[in-house]
Amino acid sequence: MAEIILNHVKKIYDKSVVAVQDFCMEIRDQEFIVLVGPSGCGKSTTLRMIAGLEEISAGEISIGGKVVNRVPPKDRDIAMVFQDYALYPHMTVYDNIAYGLKLRKFPRRVIDQKVREAAAILDITDLLKRKPKALSGGQRQRVAIGRAIVRSPKVFLMDEPLSNLDAKLRNQMRTEIIKLRQRIKTTFVYVTHDQTEAMTLGDRIVIMKEGFVQQIGTPRQVFHDPNNLFVAGFIGTPQMNFFEAQLCREGERYHLELNGRRLEIAPEKQRRLLQYNVQSQSVTAGIRPEYVLLTDAAGFTGQVEVTEMMGSNTHLHLRFGEDEVVVLVPDGDEPVREFSLGETVHFTFHAERIHLFSRETGHNLEHDPREALTTSAQPPEVPSEPEAQAVAEAEAPVAPAATPEPEAAPETDAAPEPETPQESAPTP
Ligand SMILES: Nc1ncnc2c1ncn2[C@@H]1O[C@H](COP(=O)(O)OP(=O)(O)OP(=O)(O)O)[C@@H](O)[C@H]1O
Ligand SMILES: [Mg+2]
Numbered sequence: 001m002a003e004i005i006l007n008h009v010k011k012i013y014d015k016s017v018v019a020v021q022d023f024c025m026e027i028r029d030q031e032f033i034v035l036v037g038p039s040g041c042g043k044s045t046t047l048r049m050i051a052g053l054e055e056i057s058a059g060e061i062s063i064g065g066k067v068v069n070r071v072p073p074k075d076r077d078i079a080m081v082f083q084d085y086a087l088y089p090h091m092t093v094y095d096n097i098a099y100g101l102k103l104r105k106f107p108r109r110v111i112d113q114k115v116r117e118a119a120a121i122l123d124i125t126d127l128l129k130r131k132p133k134a135l136s137g138g139q140r141q142r143v144a145i146g147r148a149i150v151r152s153p154k155v156f157l158m159d160e161p162l163s164n165l166d167a168k169l170r171n172q173m174r175t176e177i178i179k180l181r182q183r184i185k186t187t188f189v190y191v192t193h194d195q196t197e198a199m200t201l202g203d204r205i206v207i208m209k210e211g212f213v214q215q216i217g218t219p220r221q222v223f224h225d226p227n228n229l230f231v232a233g234f235i236g237t238p239q240m241n242f243f244e245a246q247l248c249r250e251g252e253r254y255h256l257e258l259n260g261r262r263l264e265i266a267p268e269k270q271r272r273l274l275q276y277n278v279q280s281q282s283v284t285a286g287i288r289p290e291y292v293l294l295t296d297a298a299g300f301t302g303q304v305e306v307t308e309m310m311g312s313n314t315h316l317h318l319r320f321g322e323d324e325v326v327v328l329v330p331d332g333d334e335p336v337r338e339f340s341l342g343e344t345v346h347f348t349f350h351a352e353r354i355h356l357f358s359r360e361t362g363h364n365l366e367h368d369p370r371e372a373l374t375t376s377a378q379p380p381e382v383p384s385e386p387e388a389q390a391v392a393e394a395e396a397p398v399a400p401a402a403t404p405e406p407e408a409a410p411e412t413d414a415a416p417e418p419e420t421p422q423e424s425a426p427t428p
Pocket of ligand 1: 013014017018019037038039040041042043044045046193
């Protein structure tokens, strides 16, 4: 059993930088947890504290029922794969995978069996005799994972293991990790800043911002029931639409006033607002582009500013008073509807999919106000599609297969402690 419990875990660097604030979570045995959030939010720090590579400033971490605050990394039965994994260039794939086991003096027969098993799981059996420089980026990545798998760790920690790969390889490897996960029965904690990766891999996702956990939930929960404005804006592409609106309470009934129109609120939402005794107030209303519905004549009107053809659907950007609203229009049956610039279209919002956030705190008004965080008043800035593309390209500028393998061989004799998680990423 390797459940991981983080109990009010905190990390302060240099007595002043609070990297992680009061992290509380119970990770179940064999669960796949993804930590996600913008750069600097404390993901790696959390992972490194679980690994034992970073001391904990306050709180307690236990793994498999045992408090590990003072347990050195090598005794935590953990394997870690980093973003900047490096393979030993002078060794074959086989030897790279076998290396940690050899250092630990496993019998040759056992090593051989473990290496071949791992290679089969990762589909790299044909590559065992090759040197790393004769591999593609994705294949190298699999070797790095193989090196961690053979140790049969209780817990598998991965810190942005795919971020050096180009978009296509990253998608492929993501599928590989899902398959891997089905074959090895281990608890995973996986760090990424990519929300798609988080949504597709995680049993549960932890969304972090500035050291604070913003929400912990299944992909469906964080998508459909975000705890606050930050989570609402961070999860999902295209980003959720946000509008300034007025929540009006009359007795026990609520409705919304938006752009001079009255909007009804779904009964289930009314019930939750009433439960927390929410009063009339200015709110930020949110609705995902998937749930803005085009109508023939009824509802709001907007003018087409931009249309983006995405393949099976179109992203329609409409001018809506002071705001812009993005509508995701699925291509239905032929003939597909075409939109022209400046055209007026009518739309409504799917009433069950409207979210109401406090203008003051950003907290979801359907959630318990005692759980409101104060750092979430703003949704994240999400780059527009072309910018996002540019960012993605800048992140992975080189085709992985062409990435030069580090020249210098790591000092084999002075290799890191065989069982430390660092072993997974020997620094050349
Ligand atoms: N050794 C250190 N000394 C001081 N501050 C640090 C140290 N390591 C990290 N920090 C700070 O702690 C915060 C969290 O860092 P962390 O590496 O956990 O972020 P992250 O979420 O992994 O970000 P990224 O997506 O960029 O990898 C940041 O503000 C960072 O500058
Ligand atoms: Mg990091």
